[in-house]
Each structure stands twice: as C-alpha cells, then as structure tokens.
Amino acid sequence: MDSILSSLNHVRSALSGQTTSSATSRSNLLANTSKYPLTNKKECVQCILGFLASRDFHPCSAKDLLRSPPLQILLDIWNFLFKMVDAKANITKENMAAEVPKFFKEFGYPHIMKTSHLRTPTADHQWESNLVALSWLCKLLLYEQECFGKSFEGKSTQGQGPFGLDIAGRGKSTVSNSRVAQFVTEQATKHYQLYLQGEENSMQLMEDFDSTIGELLGTLQMNIDTKTDTLENLRVKTLDLQEELESFARTKEWIKTANVELQRIDAITAALNSACIQAEEHLKNYKQLLKSEQTGLAEQEERNKDLETIIERQDGNSQALRDVNQTIKVLKGQITEDNRKIKELEHDISTTEANIHTIEGQLVRAQNALASTHESIKNFLINNGHDADSWKNVESLNVNVTGDQESEILGVCPSAYARVLNEIIHKDRDQMQLSQEARIELEDAHHELENLGNTLTRETSETLREVSALFKTHILEDKESALQIETNNLADVIRTAAREELDRAKSELETVETAMAEANKRLRQQEQRAQAAWPEIIDRLKEMARENKESNCTELRRLIGCRLIHLEKSLAQGQSTATHDT
Structure with a gap:
C-alpha cells in the first residue's frame, strides 16, 4: 500500500510540475503514518484540535477528546472534515457504520476500518483506533493544503479525476498545470509555424491534441484501476492475516x-x-x-x-x-x-x-x-x-x-x-x-x-x-x-x-x-x-x-516484500510508459 501511495504521489507531482523532493516527502509522510500509527493519544488530540482550531472550529476540549467524547461531538467532527472534501457529506448515527469506512477507504487509509468497530465508536476499546484515524485524516488534509494549495472550502469531489482534471468535461477542461501548459504551448508554436509556412490545418491539430490528451488520460486511468485492484487484493489478504492473528x-x-x-x-x-x-x-x-x-x-x-x-x-x-x-x-x-x-x-x-x-x-x-x-x-x-x-x-x-x-x-x-x-x-x-x-x-x-x-x-x-x-x-x-x-x-x-x-x-x-x-x-x-x-x-x-x-x-513479511517489489516494478513500468507517451 505504501508503494501505491508513493506511486500516486509521483504521478501527481509529475503532472502538477512539482519537484521530485516534494513528492518524496509526501510519500515518506504517508508511509510513516501507515507503518507507525500514532500511539500517543495526547499527540493525536493536539494534532486534531490544532487542525480544527486553524479552521475556527472548536467542538470540545482536549480532556473530552482524550477520554472519548459524546457521539454527537464525534459526528460533528466527521461531518466537518468530510465536508471539506465533499460538500454533500452527511454522517449520522444511522449511517456512520457504513459511510465512515467508505470515506477513509477513498482517502487511502492504510488500515481496515471494520463496520462492527464503528457501531460504538466512542467505546473505550474502540476510541483509540478512531482517534488515530482522525489524526491521520487531519494530517493528510493539512499536507494537501500546504503542498498543493488546496483550500477545501466545501468543494465537491464528484466528477473530479484522480489528478484534478474534470474527466466528465474532458473536451472543455481548464488546463492549469505546467506540464499540460507546456504541451499546449508546443502545439501552439507548431501551429503558428505551419501557419507561417502556409500549411496550417487547425482541425488536424485539434484532433491530434484531443487524441493525445485522451490517450494520456486513458493510460493514467488504466494504471489507477490496476493499482486500485491490487490495493483491494492487499486489503483482502490483510483482513485474512488479521483473522489468523485473532485465531x-x-x-x-x-x-x-x-x-x-x-x-x-x-x-x-x-x-x-x-x-x-x-x-x-x-x-x-x-x-x-x-x-x-x-x-x-x-x-x-x-x-x-x-x-x-x-x-x-x-x-x-x-x-x-x-x-x-x-x-x-x-x-x-x-x-x-x-x-x-x-x-x-x-x-x-x-x-x-x-x-x-x-x-x-x-x-x-x-x-x-x-x-x-x-x-x-x-x-x-x-x-x-x-x-x-x-x-x-x-x-x-x-x-x-x-x-x-x-x-x-x-x-x-x-x-x-x-x-x-x-x-x-x-x-x-x-x-x-x-x-x-x-x-x-x-x-x-x-x-x-x-x-x-x-x-x-x-x-x-x-x-x-x-x-x-x-x-x-x-x-x-x-x-x-x-x-x-x-x-x-x-x-x-x-x-x-x-x-x-x-x-x-x-x-x-x-x-x-x-x-x-x-x-x-x-x-x-x-x-x-x-x-x-x-x-x-x-x-x-x-x-x-x-x-x-x-x-x-x-x-x-515475504508476501509483503514480494508485493512491494511487484508494485515498484509496475510503478517503474507505468512511469516509463507515461514518459514515453508524453
């Protein structure tokens, strides 16, 4: 899973013009977060309350958060954080056991949140794992904001592609990242040279541009689907291993x-x-x-x-x-x-x-x-x-x-x-x-x-x-x-x-x-x-x-090592394919 997160961040950094060092730092942060979950409850509480306070949201005190708050306060925190990404998010007592795991799964949370664990999320034996998950989500949102300038002001993620492109309106998407801007500049220069030479054919250039963009997006979507399937397989195997540990x-x-x-x-x-x-x-x-x-x-x-x-x-x-x-x-x-x-x-x-x-x-x-x-x-x-x-x-x-x-x-x-x-x-x-x-x-x-x-x-x-x-x-x-x-x-x-x-x-x-x-x-x-x-x-x-x-x-360990090696090879092949296509 860490390799998947690292590969997604590398691709996103390449498309957004970010440097390799920033992508690597984000990968290391997420890897460290998944490999070594926070076990210091005070650190988790400080992280959560600090992030919420920076958004002028004060749901409860640190003492309440340490010893598991009332369920309504936890629902308010979930709704506040999820609505920063999806304005239509609405977590209630009736649907929290089904909706909360979906959100964390979409965010790429490295641990499996079972539905049975969320029926009583504020119980003493469940609150520690939920506190770690909230801290992880706050750190992820803070990282996205600081590294990519996202404001999360109630924007809906519906219709958004994995790299900020509007897939639903592909032909009318607004080009804003530097790599695509460079490609458009090259196409405009080529079009201008052809125009000076009297060989300009705007329709052919637009078709070439549209086909190239479509192939690029299709390749990226295929890679994302492949990585998603691999991630699901890893989740299933991780669940089996957890059952063996319980046995x-x-x-x-x-x-x-x-x-x-x-x-x-x-x-x-x-x-x-x-x-x-x-x-x-x-x-x-x-x-x-x-x-x-x-x-x-x-x-x-x-x-x-x-x-x-x-x-x-x-x-x-x-x-x-x-x-x-x-x-x-x-x-x-x-x-x-x-x-x-x-x-x-x-x-x-x-x-x-x-x-x-x-x-x-x-x-x-x-x-x-x-x-x-x-x-x-x-x-x-x-x-x-x-x-x-x-x-x-x-x-x-x-x-x-x-x-x-x-x-x-x-x-x-x-x-x-x-x-x-x-x-x-x-x-x-x-x-x-x-x-x-x-x-x-x-x-x-x-x-x-x-x-x-x-x-x-x-x-x-x-x-x-x-x-x-x-x-x-x-x-x-x-x-x-x-x-x-x-x-x-x-x-x-x-x-x-x-x-x-x-x-x-x-x-x-x-x-x-x-x-x-x-x-x-x-x-x-x-x-x-x-x-x-x-x-x-x-x-x-x-x-x-x-x-x-x-x-x-x-x-x-052997299985995880083999999966990591396989994913790294797949990532290298995907990067080489993307570079070659570009």
Missing part, C-alpha cells in the same frame, strides 16, 4: 485456560495426598486401639483366671460369696467398658467411611477436570483443522517431536487417565464396601457381646440366688461343683468370643491396610506420570504455537 490470540487464551485447569488438577492432587496422609494417621490410631484392646483382653483373661482360682479355693463362707459378687461386678464394669470401646470403634469406622467418600469425590472431580482439559485439547485440534481421533484410545502420554500429525506428536488419549481413575474409584468403592461389611460384622459382634453380658449377668444372679439357697439349706457341698462348672463354661464362652472378635478385627485391619497401601501406591504412580507428562505437553504446545507464529510472520 492465534484465541489459541493463546485457550493455552492460558489449559494452564489454569492443570493448576486445578495439581491442587486436587495435593488435597488427595493430604487425605491419604490423614487416612494413614487414622490407620495408626486404629492399630493403637487394637493393641489396647488386646492388652485389655489379656487383663480380662487374668481376671478370669483369678476368678477361677477364687472359685476353686472358696471354703463356703460368706466372705467367698462376697468376693464372687465383687468379681461379678468388676466383670460387669469391664463389659460396660468394652461396649464403650466398641462404640468408639464404630464411630471411627464411620469417620473412615466419610473420609473414603471425600477421597472418592476428589477423585471424581480430578477425573472431570482432566477430561475437561483433554476435551479442550481435542477441540483445539479440531478447530485448527486437525484430526483428533488419536485422543481416544492411548495408554500412555508420550511426545514425538519428529511427527507430522497431532496423533504422532502428542500420541495420548484422555480416556487412558480416565480409565485409571475409574479403576481407582471402583477399587476405593470396593474398599468402602469392605469397611461397611466390617462395620456390620463389628455391630453383630457388639450385639453378641451385649447378649453374652446380659446372659452372664442373669446366670450370675441365678447362681447367687442358688448359692444363697444352698447356704441356707446347708447343701452347698452338692452345688459347689455345678457352680464351678457353670463358671468355667461362662469364662470359656467369653474367652472364645473375645478371641474370635480379635482375630476377625485383625484380619479386617490387615485387609484395609493392604488396600490403602495399594491405593496410595497407585495414586503416587498416577501423580508421577501426570506430573512428568503434562509439562512436556504444555511446552510442546507452546513451542508449536511459537513456531506457527514465527512462520506466519515470516510468510507475511
């Missing part, structure tokens, strides 16, 4: 979202590790409780032995009966204490079950987050026109840097992690079911112990009543052996039930401990694989995005 920006936003999802997965993994550590602590506490129960059981066995000894050594006096009664009370207290400990174990089991539910929920959330991340990667590949079928059935996460397709480069499937997580969840559910079964068995054992305690109390009371009756009837010798046998039977029943309960609790505890160890091992393995694989994927995606960006930039 790249969306890709960067997706990568940022993927990083956030990975951070969420890391946080969930850390929480899961903490829950596992707490579960291990609870397991240690259960072991300690089991040891204390074993100690209590041993003490109970010792008490039972003491009771047996007392029964064996009893001499039938009332003191022995009181000792038996006291021992029975102690046994009742021990049974009550055992019931309390059993309830505490039930509470611990329910707490462990709640922790297992919590861990299961965290695993489900981790699975959902991981599936969401994989789905985002799959959508990214599909949106960029790549095949995403390789993200369905892959067992491990490996990156192949020599691959061409995404399935060869990434080579992973989110279902691989999802399957492992599902297995962990199902195994944890199995462990939870085992814990529930253990709790049910413990409750059954508790009921059995309560029943045994009640039976022991009832039978002890009956035995005491019988012993009292025997003492009263002086037949204690006959019942002594029966009492000892019943007491031994009760002690054996209590001892057997306690041993069975202890063995069952040990077995369940070992099973739970083994399952927890396996779950922790699987969790650590999954965490290590995830931590080792995901950073590599992110790095590869970033590298791919960076390489894609560099490739696009290189291709854009």
Whole structure:
C-alpha cells in the first residue's frame, strides 16, 4: 500500500510540475503514518484540535477528546472534515457504520476500518483506533493544503479525476498545470509555424491534441484501476492475516485456560495426598486401639483366671460369696467398658467411611477436570483443522517431536487417565464396601457381646440366688461343683468370643491396610506420570504455537516484500510508459 501511495504521489507531482523532493516527502509522510500509527493519544488530540482550531472550529476540549467524547461531538467532527472534501457529506448515527469506512477507504487509509468497530465508536476499546484515524485524516488534509494549495472550502469531489482534471468535461477542461501548459504551448508554436509556412490545418491539430490528451488520460486511468485492484487484493489478504492473528490470540487464551485447569488438577492432587496422609494417621490410631484392646483382653483373661482360682479355693463362707459378687461386678464394669470401646470403634469406622467418600469425590472431580482439559485439547485440534481421533484410545502420554500429525506428536488419549481413575474409584468403592461389611460384622459382634453380658449377668444372679439357697439349706457341698462348672463354661464362652472378635478385627485391619497401601501406591504412580507428562505437553504446545507464529510472520513479511517489489516494478513500468507517451 505504501508503494501505491508513493506511486500516486509521483504521478501527481509529475503532472502538477512539482519537484521530485516534494513528492518524496509526501510519500515518506504517508508511509510513516501507515507503518507507525500514532500511539500517543495526547499527540493525536493536539494534532486534531490544532487542525480544527486553524479552521475556527472548536467542538470540545482536549480532556473530552482524550477520554472519548459524546457521539454527537464525534459526528460533528466527521461531518466537518468530510465536508471539506465533499460538500454533500452527511454522517449520522444511522449511517456512520457504513459511510465512515467508505470515506477513509477513498482517502487511502492504510488500515481496515471494520463496520462492527464503528457501531460504538466512542467505546473505550474502540476510541483509540478512531482517534488515530482522525489524526491521520487531519494530517493528510493539512499536507494537501500546504503542498498543493488546496483550500477545501466545501468543494465537491464528484466528477473530479484522480489528478484534478474534470474527466466528465474532458473536451472543455481548464488546463492549469505546467506540464499540460507546456504541451499546449508546443502545439501552439507548431501551429503558428505551419501557419507561417502556409500549411496550417487547425482541425488536424485539434484532433491530434484531443487524441493525445485522451490517450494520456486513458493510460493514467488504466494504471489507477490496476493499482486500485491490487490495493483491494492487499486489503483482502490483510483482513485474512488479521483473522489468523485473532485465531492465534484465541489459541493463546485457550493455552492460558489449559494452564489454569492443570493448576486445578495439581491442587486436587495435593488435597488427595493430604487425605491419604490423614487416612494413614487414622490407620495408626486404629492399630493403637487394637493393641489396647488386646492388652485389655489379656487383663480380662487374668481376671478370669483369678476368678477361677477364687472359685476353686472358696471354703463356703460368706466372705467367698462376697468376693464372687465383687468379681461379678468388676466383670460387669469391664463389659460396660468394652461396649464403650466398641462404640468408639464404630464411630471411627464411620469417620473412615466419610473420609473414603471425600477421597472418592476428589477423585471424581480430578477425573472431570482432566477430561475437561483433554476435551479442550481435542477441540483445539479440531478447530485448527486437525484430526483428533488419536485422543481416544492411548495408554500412555508420550511426545514425538519428529511427527507430522497431532496423533504422532502428542500420541495420548484422555480416556487412558480416565480409565485409571475409574479403576481407582471402583477399587476405593470396593474398599468402602469392605469397611461397611466390617462395620456390620463389628455391630453383630457388639450385639453378641451385649447378649453374652446380659446372659452372664442373669446366670450370675441365678447362681447367687442358688448359692444363697444352698447356704441356707446347708447343701452347698452338692452345688459347689455345678457352680464351678457353670463358671468355667461362662469364662470359656467369653474367652472364645473375645478371641474370635480379635482375630476377625485383625484380619479386617490387615485387609484395609493392604488396600490403602495399594491405593496410595497407585495414586503416587498416577501423580508421577501426570506430573512428568503434562509439562512436556504444555511446552510442546507452546513451542508449536511459537513456531506457527514465527512462520506466519515470516510468510507475511515475504508476501509483503514480494508485493512491494511487484508494485515498484509496475510503478517503474507505468512511469516509463507515461514518459514515453508524453
């Protein structure tokens, strides 16, 4: 585009008799304006207000223009500037989105003004680009006035050619530039010489003059049409490149979202590790409780032995009966204490079950987050026109840097992690079911112990009543052996039930401990694989995005360079053709 503006200015300078230096300066000004748009808002505001003030037009203050003025003020500024070139210009709120881009396109504005950007031109995210466009237009009008003496006093551009000639009235156009004046002078001199020689033919000279002017204007118009078509093609390609840049920006936003999802997965993994550590602590506490129960059981066995000894050594006096009664009370207290400990174990089991539910929920959330991340990667590949079928059935996460397709480069499937997580969840559910079964068995054992305690109390009371009756009837010798046998039977029943309960609790505890160890091992393995694989994927995606960006930039530079070279060649050919025709 810069070359097109430069070529138009060179042709205009040649027709208007301007020096090459002035044309070059104008070309450099427009090139600099297009390549390096004003980014200093204060400079833009000073340029706009200075130009408008020189025309005795004061629409608003610099402060208002800096922070986006009201829409009506912007419409007044547009109408004022556009009417300097076309007196019929009328920009309103209804037609501004369609008319303003047309004006700037006719002026040769180097950037594309989209219609969507002008629906709310004074919005914060749009005002900066519109401010730069206004500054560019003011500088262009100021340059035209200072270099070519244009007053822009409401003149209409309708019917004007590209170089100030009235194309509509070509035969009656007023010749005012020096090159054409020189041509007319030469024709008049030739006509006068022919007149002196008696060979004057005014009609032929006028026809030659008219045909020469027509050919010149036709050639110039053809060159202008060619350059206009080239400019339109460049605008279309520039729009495509802008869309690619927007797509790249969306890709960067997706990568940022993927990083956030990975951070969420890391946080969930850390929480899961903490829950596992707490579960291990609870397991240690259960072991300690089991040891204390074993100690209590041993003490109970010792008490039972003491009771047996007392029964064996009893001499039938009332003191022995009181000792038996006291021992029975102690046994009742021990049974009550055992019931309390059993309830505490039930509470611990329910707490462990709640922790297992919590861990299961965290695993489900981790699975959902991981599936969401994989789905985002799959959508990214599909949106960029790549095949995403390789993200369905892959067992491990490996990156192949020599691959061409995404399935060869990434080579992973989110279902691989999802399957492992599902297995962990199902195994944890199995462990939870085992814990529930253990709790049910413990409750059954508790009921059995309560029943045994009640039976022991009832039978002890009956035995005491019988012993009292025997003492009263002086037949204690006959019942002594029966009492000892019943007491031994009760002690054996209590001892057997306690041993069975202890063995069952040990077995369940070992099973739970083994399952927890396996779950922790699987969790650590999954965490290590995830931590080792995901950073590599992110790095590869970033590298791919960076390489894609560099490739696009290189291709854009090459395309612009080729277009500039082609336009410069076309300009040189057009200038040589115009010089030859002249």
